[in-house]
Amino acid sequence: MSELSPEEIKRKDAEYIIRPWSIKPLIIKESKGATITDVDGNEYIDSESAFFVLNIGYSHPEVVKAIKDQAEKVIQTTTFQSNIPIIELAEKIAEITPEPLNRVYYTTGGAETCENAVKMAKQFTGGFEVVALQAAYHGSSTAASSTFTGMSKSKVGFFPLVAGIYHAAPPYCYRCQFGLTYPDCGLKCAQDFDRVLKTESTGQGAAVLLEPIPGAGGALIPPDDWLKEVKKICETNNMLLIADEIQTGFCRSGKFWAVEHSGVTPDIMCLSKPLGGGLPMGAVVTREDIAETFKAGIPPTFAGNALPAVAGLKTIEVLVKERLWEYAKVIGGHINKRFNELAEVHPLIGDVRFKGLMGGIELVKDRKTKEPAAEEARKMIEMLKVEGVLAFPGGISGSVFRIQPPINITMEEADKIVDAYDVVLGKLES
Numbered sequence: 001m002s003e004l005s006p007e008e009i010k011r012k013d014a015e016y017i018i019r020p021w022s023i024k025p026l027i028i029k030e031s032k033g034a035t036i037t038d039v040d041g042n043e044y045i046d047s048e049s050a051f052f053v054l055n056i057g058y059s060h061p062e063v064v065k066a067i068k069d070q071a072e073k074v075i076q077t078t079t080f081q082s083n084i085p086i087i088e089l090a091e092k093i094a095e096i097t098p099e100p101l102n103r104v105y106y107t108t109g110g111a112e113t114c115e116n117a118v119k120m121a122k123q124f125t126g127g128f129e130v131v132a133l134q135a136a137y138h139g140s141s142t143a144a145s146s147t148f149t150g151m152s153k154s155k156v157g158f159f160p161l162v163a164g165i166y167h168a169a170p171p172y173c174y175r176c177q178f179g180l181t182y183p184d185c186g187l188k189c190a191q192d193f194d195r196v197l198k199t200e201s202t203g204q205g206a207a208v209l210l211e212p213i214p215g216a217g218g219a220l221i222p223p224d225d226w227l228k229e230v231k232k233i234c235e236t237n238n239m240l241l242i243a244d245e246i247q248t249g250f251c252r253s254g255k256f257w258a259v260e261h262s263g264v265t266p267d268i269m270c271l272s273k274p275l276g277g278g279l280p281m282g283a284v285v286t287r288e289d290i291a292e293t294f295k296a297g298i299p300p301t302f303a304g305n306a307l308p309a310v311a312g313l314k315t316i317e318v319l320v321k322e323r324l325w326e327y328a329k330v331i332g333g334h335i336n337k338r339f340n341e342l343a344e345v346h347p348l349i350g351d352v353r354f355k356g357l358m359g360g361i362e363l364v365k366d367r368k369t370k371e372p373a374a375e376e377a378r379k380m381i382e383m384l385k386v387e388g389v390l391a392f393p394g395g396i397s398g399s400v401f402r403i404q405p406p407i408n409i410t411m412e413e414a415d416k417i418v419d420a421y422d423v424v425l426g427k428l429e430s
Helices: 006-016 061-071 084-096 110-125 142-148 188-199 224-236 288-293 306-321 324-343 374-386 411-429
Strands: 028-032 035-038 043-046 103-107 129-133 165-168 205-210 240-244 268-271 282-286 349-355 358-366 400-402
Touching: 043 411, 061 306, 084 103, 084 282, 084 306, 103 110, 103 288, 110 205, 110 240, 110 268, 110 282, 110 288, 129 188, 165 188, 188 224, 205 224, 224 240, 306 324, 324 349, 324 358, 324 411, 358 374, 374 400, 374 411
Parallel strands: 129 165, 129 205, 205 240, 240 268
Antiparallel strands: 028 035, 035 043, 103 282, 268 282, 349 358, 358 400
8 A cells, every 4th residue: 555656545545435524534644743744745733633642642652662562462362361561551540540549441442431431320320311511522332422422413313312311501601501601600501410400300310421621512611610519419419420531631631630620539530542542442440339330241352452551551651751731731821822812813713712731712703793603614624734734623613623732742833833823814814
């Protein structure tokens, strides 16, 4: 394949691969750090870390070496066996997650992780109902994508949905559906969980499943006391709190875990994306009493593969060694400041929101009406590529660009991302 021309490679890609989106894909030939190179030789800064997976960048040399070394020893074992890397990784996860979370169940990705977390909650509580967020995203399986996930575009074509799943209002301060403003709002969005449980639930609740910072909904940055209030509602209703840290964890938000901003310890945590260092891996992390009641049934075949385990171990080692949660605050603060400066001259920018290096900008046609600029956002995809930046709009309205590059991105690369938006927004507004 490598000897084929770029045109032939693209033709084969289009002929054989089913694409989930209509966006024409870049075909990547090489990648390192925050930069990727396509088969035509064009270079781009990836402002979304391969969909929020590569917190220490593409092809980190220490991760690559760890994978190579392990590949000569053990790669795959059955779930009736074990291997040294997954044992060491489980110990490390228990060390870095909030106490008393110290038991690990491996999966192969985010959707599996969220579904098994819910299974744990159901078995432990005896209930079966789950409350998630309207703006949530928890994976691409039938239950995770079509039911736990709150956005309607993930449900089309997949009915009937799984029963017993309800959705509460997201902490979307920029577009508060109650027309309120923090802090005078009394955390009405958090109280909406209580409303759902009182008016829609049958009283057989098992868990609340949420991202501490809803990502796919548009990098929604909640007040720090929002999660505290949700946790209280869980405790009042004898339900477990499941924190989906798949996108928010591993230093992304300026803390190692996003739940640390609120001082809340969840009953169960969902991990994936950065956990495998770029290879498929997930894990449900919980405390001992919940683990003891869990009967998994048939586990995923590739759960506990040794290669992503060593890649994950090395990724965690780099994150800790370089204290990248601290750098996330520095670089995220810089990008946030620069985008707020752009907002003063570009009326298309309606909102800028960041927590560490998790955040983005929301585009609007009019700042008074806040009408989403989704069409303009779609146009910007190719325009940003011309400026050397890879980015995709999302969020509930399709008008939010999430700015979440590798955490160890350089200041120069961060400035190039913002400069590209400055150029493209200027062209759209002229």
